[in-house]
Amino acid sequence: MKSEHALLSIKGLEITYPSQDGNDKVIAVKNLNLDLMAGEIGCLLGSSGCGKSTVLRAICGFEPLKSGEIYLRNKLVSSPSMTLPPGERRIGMVFQDFALFPHLNALENVSFGLQHLSSQQRTTVAMDWLSKVSLSDKAKAYPHELSGGQQQRVSLARAMAPEPDVILLDEPFSSLDIELRERLAFEMRDILKANHISALLVTHDQTEAFAIADKVGVMTNGKILQWDAPYDLYHKPATRYVADFIGRGVFVKGTVLADNRVKIEIGEIPLDQGHNIEIGKEIDVLIRADDIQHDDHSPMQAEVVAKTFRGADFLYTLKLQSGVEVLALVPSHHNHEVGEKIGITLALDHVVTF
Numbered sequence: 001m002k003s004e005h006a007l008l009s010i011k012g013l014e015i016t017y018p019s020q021d022g023n024d025k026v027i028a029v030k031n032l033n034l035d036l037m038a039g040e041i042g043c044l045l046g047s048s049g050c051g052k053s054t055v056l057r058a059i060c061g062f063e064p065l066k067s068g069e070i071y072l073r074n075k076l077v078s079s080p081s082m083t084l085p086p087g088e089r090r091i092g093m094v095f096q097d098f099a100l101f102p103h104l105n106a107l108e109n110v111s112f113g114l115q116h117l118s119s120q121q122r123t124t125v126a127m128d129w130l131s132k133v134s135l136s137d138k139a140k141a142y143p144h145e146l147s148g149g150q151q152q153r154v155s156l157a158r159a160m161a162p163e164p165d166v167i168l169l170d171e172p173f174s175s176l177d178i179e180l181r182e183r184l185a186f187e188m189r190d191i192l193k194a195n196h197i198s199a200l201l202v203t204h205d206q207t208e209a210f211a212i213a214d215k216v217g218v219m220t221n222g223k224i225l226q227w228d229a230p231y232d233l234y235h236k237p238a239t240r241y242v243a244d245f246i247g248r249g250v251f252v253k254g255t256v257l258a259d260n261r262v263k264i265e266i267g268e269i270p271l272d273q274g275h276n277i278e279i280g281k282e283i284d285v286l287i288r289a290d291d292i293q294h295d296d297h298s299p300m301q302a303e304v305v306a307k308t309f310r311g312a313d314f315l316y317t318l319k320l321q322s323g324v325e326v327l328a329l330v331p332s333h334h335n336h337e338v339g340e341k342i343g344i345t346l347a348l349d350h351v352v353t354f
C-alpha cells in the first residue's frame with residue numbers, strides 16, 4: 001500500500017469530528033492521498049475550512065483516523081487502530097503565530113527541543129541554527145524585540161534544530177505584512193533547501209504556495225483535487241475547480257475542428273494530444289490573463305471595460321466583439337482608457353478543456 005520512497009505517505013485518510021449537536025459527524029478530510037519525497041517542499045492550498053490544519057494535526061498524531069494510514073519513513077505512525085504519540089514522531093511544527101515562548105530569548109527558544117544534549121552542546125547547536133537563519137546577532141533578543149519576520153525565522157530554527165524528518169508549517173506567513181510575505185516565502189524556501197529539509201506547508205494564499213513549494217495540492221471539502229508542480233497546476237489544471245482556483249482566467253466557447261484544432265472567437269489553438277473530441281463539438285476553453293497579448297498594430301480589437309494597475313502591469317478586462325469578456329496582463333506603459341479599443345493577439349499554445 002505505501003509508496004516505498006516517500007518520506008511522508010498518506011493513504012486514504014479520513015477524519016471526522018462530532019457535529020455541534022453531537023448527533024452527526026463533520027467529515028473534515030475525505031480519502032486524501034499524498035506522497036512527499038525526501039527534500040521536497042509540499043503545500044496544501046485551499047480556502048478556510050477545507051481541512052488543511054486537520055491534515056497537519058493528523059500527521060503530528062493529534063487526530064485519530066477514521067480510516068486510512070499515515071507513514072513516516074515507511075513506518076506506519078497512524079491508522080484507525082493505532083496512533084503513535086506525537087512525542088515519538090520526528091516532526092517539527094511552525095505555527096501561524098510562531099508560538100515562541102515569550103519569556104525565553106531566541107537562543108533559549110531554539111534550544112528548547114534539544115533537552116537530550118548537554119547544556120554546552122545545546123548552545124552550540126542552537127547557535128548554529130540561528131546562524132542558518134541569519135539571526136546570530138539576535139540570540140539574546142526576546143520575541144517582543146524581534147520583527148514578525150525575525151520571529152518566524154526563530155520559530156523555523158526551533159523546528160529544524162532537533163533535525164526532524166519533516167517540518168509542518170500551518171499558514172506561517174498569514175500574520176505578516178502582505179508585502180513581506182512573498183519575500184519571506186522565498187527566504188524560507190532557500191533555508192529549507194539549503195538544509196535539505198522536507199516540509200509540508202498549508203496556506204490559503206496561492207502566491208505563497210507557488211513561491212515556496214515544489215508540489216502543491218489544491219484542496220476543497222477535505223479532498224486534494226490535484227497534487228502537482230505549480231507550473232502544471234497553472235497550465236494543466238485537471239478539473240474546472242482547479243482552473244478557477246489557480247490564477248486568473250475565463251472560459252470561452254470553442255468549436256473542435258479537424259486536425260486536432262479548436263476554433264475560438266479570436267483564433268485557433270491545437271488541442272492537447274489524447275483528447276478525442278468529435279469534430280464540430282462545442283467545448284469550454286480556458287483563457288488565462290497571460291494568454292492574451294496586447295499589440296497596438298493587431299487588427300483584432302477588443303474594448304477595455306475595466307483595468308487594475310498592478311505596478312509592472314495592468315490587468316485589463318477586455319470585451320471581445322461577441323460581448324465575451326477576457327482578461328489580459330499588459331505591461332503598464334500601455335496605459336489605455338476604459339472605453340478605448342485596443343489590438344490583441346492570442347498567445348496560447350495548447351488548450352485546456354474538461
Ligand code: ADP
Pocket residue numbers: 017018026027028046047048049050051052053054055
Ligand atoms: P482549514 O485549516 O483548512 O481552515 P480545518 O482543518 O481547521 O480547516 O477544519 C476543517 C473542518 O473541520 C471545518 O469544517 C471545521 O469547522 C471542522 N473542524 C475543525 N476542527 C474541529 C473540531 N475540533 N471540532 C469540530 N469540527 C472541527
Ligand code: MG
Pocket residue numbers: 052053054170
Ligand atoms: Mg487551518
